[in-house]
Amino acid sequence: MFLRPLLALALVTSSFVARAQLFAWAAPVGYGVSKAVAVDAQGNVYACGNVNTPVDFDPGPGEALSPPGSGTNGDIYVVKYTNEGDYLWHYVAGGSGTEIAKNVAVDGNGDVLVTGYFSSYFDWDMGPDTVAPGAGYYDCFVLKLSSAGQFLWLQRITGPGEDQDHGLAVDAANNVYVTGMTSDDVSFGNGDTTLQHGGGVWDGYYAKYSAAGAFLWAKSITGSGMQRAFSVACAGDRLYLYGACKGTTTVNGTHTLTLPSNPMATYLCKTDTAGEVLWLKSQSAVGDMSGEVVRATDSSVYVFASFRGTVDADPGAGLLELVPPSPTYPQTLFARLDTSGNAVWARQLQGNIHFDCVGDIALDPQGGVVVTCAIAQTQDYDPGPGETILAPLQANDVFTAQYTATGDFLWVRMVNSPESFDTSNGAAVDQLGNVFMTGTFSDTAVFYPGPSDSLYSDAGSTIYTVKYGVDLTTALRETPPHATLQLYPNPTRDQLTLTGAFERGDALQVLDAAGRPVMRLSAQEHVMQLSVRDLRPGTYLLHWSGAKGQGSARFVVM
Template sequence: MRLFIFFLLLLFCFSLEAQSLSWAKSFGRGDSPLTNNAIKKALARDASGNVYTTGSFTSGAGGIDFDPGVGVFNLTSGGGTDVFISKLDANGNFVWALRIGGTGTQVGEHIALDVAGNIYIAGTFDSTPDFNPGVGVFNITSSGSLDYFIVKLDLAGNFLWAKSIGGSYGTSDNIINSLTVDAVGNIYFTGAINGGGQSFDFDPNIGTFLLTLPITAAYNIYTAKWDANGNFVWAKQLTASIGLNCVGNDIQLDALGNIFIVGNFSEMLDFDPGVGVFSMGVAGSLRAFLWVLNNGGNFIAAREFGGSGPTDRVLAKSFNFDVFNNMYLTGIFTGTADFDPNAGIFNLTSPSGSTLSLYVVKLSPIGILLWAKAVHVIPGLIDGVYDGVSSVSDCGVLVTGIFVGTADFDPSIGVFNLPPGIFTPYILQLDPNGNFIYAIKPNVTFKSPLDIDAFGNMYGIGTFSNTQDFDLNPNAVFNLTAPVEGNATFVTKLLPFPWAPSVISPLSACLNSTDTISASTVLGSSLSWYSEVTGGTFLGTGNSLITPVLTDTTTFYVQDSTCQAGPRDSITVNTISCIPLPITLLSFNAYLHNEAVQTEWVTTTEINNDYFTIERSTDAIHFDPIGTKKGAGNSNAMLNYEFLDQLSTFNFSLSTVLYYRLKQTDFNGNYEYFDVKAVYIEKNTSLDYLEVYPNPTTGEFFISWNDKLTNEIVIQLTDNLGKEIYTTFITQENRIQLKMNNELPKGIYFLNIQTNQTTVVKKIIKN
């Protein structure tokens, strides 16, 4: 099978390609904070930007250094595997590190903070460890083969209390798969209890509150609430008679304090833990659930996602809310599954009955399906999966993890494959509508969901071996090296950008004049312009800005209008002394023609014109000259020029965008730049012998190709600036007639013809 391990995040709008590293630190010889297929949220931040992490480690007598800087701070395990808790400041510098443990096996899996900065750590233990990381001792003895603990520390890491949950005898286990804390320190957690006929006491103090499994059940789903002092409030159980794959995987609170839980089940199950009945499920079919309770643990609602047969399997692992209270849910599935939790049907199908696919679902605040997307792999074999969610805005969706084999990360008709491999890391970005934006392959795998702050900075934790580059920018390198004898734990902070606006106008302008600067975004969304990087004067919205009179070199700042809390990108306009050049340029265009780029321009007047220079760029910022054309000197006639860029240095098996601009120089050496044009260079097309005719046209035209289609193609008509005129979809044809609207002005347009493998761009002229 093909393996996906993934995290889903809603994030401030930025381009992964432009993303850069703030810092990366490593310490210790850490083990993965994962002990099963559930999400382990092993990283948290406070209001000052300090970063707290937890996990497990094993050391020799000399200990392991947890200071990632030049200092040394050793922790020594007590003979087995112990828990670590680490605090770094906002710049990744060491603050403190603590140890919890004993002679057995203790693993830190979850960490959370309340608004006062108190720290909550949850994980597993056996034997009798000491849960006080300070000079005192606080022992708890495991009552089963694997018990769970929750420890509370204050802001400085001082011990406050520790509690445990255990089964009634040695082979029963309880599992905490997810934990969250509200504003006043109440603790909510979910998971599963295991061991047919066994009882688990969820009151950690002298009282007793038992949840008991039926004698025939393997697992039952539970959720529980404790107060800020670790006192029992309530616990609820969904009683399954068989209980295969019955587990709660993630728990979150909405803005009203209601409790949302997602997980899996595989039989008919009553989701009302009170006296009412609300049954869902299909016997023998692994399905996902969404379970909603109020703050008192009383039933509000439940929904399910899944298919109807034994090979139709859906696992819901994690979710979160955006600022508008929309829910984003992610998980994995095989076969065919309905992802509309209401009366409608919205099926997604994996490539084969046993192949694992990734899904991302967006629901409205009242639970209406907004969209569901899938990422598929070539059929293969699955080993294990975990995934996670974090959200900070409604500007996009980030999924990160690992995959095995070959996967297409574009959930639409397009194709975007990352290089195949075994346990290959990936980061996938989708827009708020679930459309593909970008996918990239980092060098390390994040073992816990990325956490995003109010400015869109991303924080991650994981383990690595050997030497790895932690900078996702392909033009930069930041290496960390793990100890020779094993893995190290890493913590990293990645900086966001707005949607990486691409400057599509010159960055020089005449002194004491105004100019128009332009930018575009990946999504084509509107931009906001400012005079300063923070605050400053709001200058307007749109993809272009008419500057004030430029009396000196000036920097302007631009950001996506939907991401006001995100950082702004800068555009600096250099002022130069200009002598007005009496050249009138009627048009300048560039387009793909037979694996070359044709540039054409027309002048109506030329005075003292020496020559033209054609320049090319891959980023719309740094241009190189590729050819010249002699000017007419002096002319009052309309003159046509052209230059063919043969692209001998470019690989046509790759897709890219090239930018072209025209520079005109007079006999005195004075020069002027004209507008930049973008040309999309795509893979060689499988649409052999594609023709567009008549061309030029008065409005109606035909597109034909050699063979009848076996897959859908998309035909998009755009103007010379890339603005969409219309889009149509074609199947089972090899010829189509299209028509331009009569209101469209005469001029140059472009047809973008897309299959699931390639894109062809054709120029068409309307007379």
């Protein structure tokens, strides 16, 4: 291990509100940058970014070292942990240049998709086969690994200028969608499609690949100023694209926004899965504004943006004005929209835009939203009549907060460090509501005040992934009574009867009050008995996941 847990709090403190989440574990890695985190249906955790020195990916007593000589100028990494934070595998690739993974996602088969950009010639396959395309100034990649971390396929996006991939999404058929931007013409596949640059500073693009890695199509986002594509979300047969633009902006040659050359504004675009535009809208502020992240369900769209000055957070015809405390200090907003792009609600927080992505949002199983971001000033995280005021230790401490589907505050956690420029770049939520975030810290970080294993120290910029587990005794939001899982008698001493829509072979899991799995088994059909006599008295959660859906219910052992 390159990091060590400290046994005293020293001069570092951490502020928190004990509402719903308990610190579960942190997995520090070593010198580098972490950009994104994802979870699969089984609750396994994936993080990606780049490492700048050889590192140990195993947060436990074992060692999982990156290859000798790796990380000289920044190499791509992907690491997989169990839900309990145990190391499973890692993938590292890179050459003499700078390579960075910007986003990670998991498809329905458990295979892992990664996107980002690279600048040198190297072997992407750690096995016997070699896939080693040369790079332009910066070229983009779309990489697929198996659930065991084995190389499956690679697609390159290339041109004579600088190309950057940022957004990544996977649909129900395991097709892959990416968004990015380029400073010149850009080609996809084996040169089958080339998008002509529109003459501005940046053009955006979005593209689709099959589950097997075949290039399907690419579309352009062009204009007279600057068009930057940061995020894509897929919900059913619809895509949502989110980014930043100046001046006239046209998507796929069919829909155009006419905007001033300054300041920068957002664009939000809805398309079908063939890339055809359904609508194109924008948000703008007094100062610059950038659309950073979009997430979507069948009924709602959630966006996360940075801005300066008063902003209209509604991309639709309505006005939803947010007035920041300072007209010049950078702010962030997150908003819920309907699928026509009209605002339902919006919330603002002070933030920081020193980095190319200010943070992330993730959706929880109840339709709420988790927000993580760098923070530079004391602020109230509760938009309601209550107050939850926390102060960073230094500029760019980071926070993670959760809000309900109606935008009401639930809880907030901060990671404090005595150094500046700590980041929180990725957030994810598993099917049980456990929250994961990833980023970097410098010097020392406190993830939770108290347990020695929540405090870590190292020199330089250190990668971390952290889990905050559901506190079932105080914060459980159960499946509604009419839903698919019922337990009785409850409370019980030795046996539970389970009824529901589960089928034979579906996965059942029992978790304790700290969110730790204590029992795993396969379901029988519709009605079954479960012995709990070996469980200690306390509150537990039974979670079911299968082809027909999922459900959770609480029970008490006396």
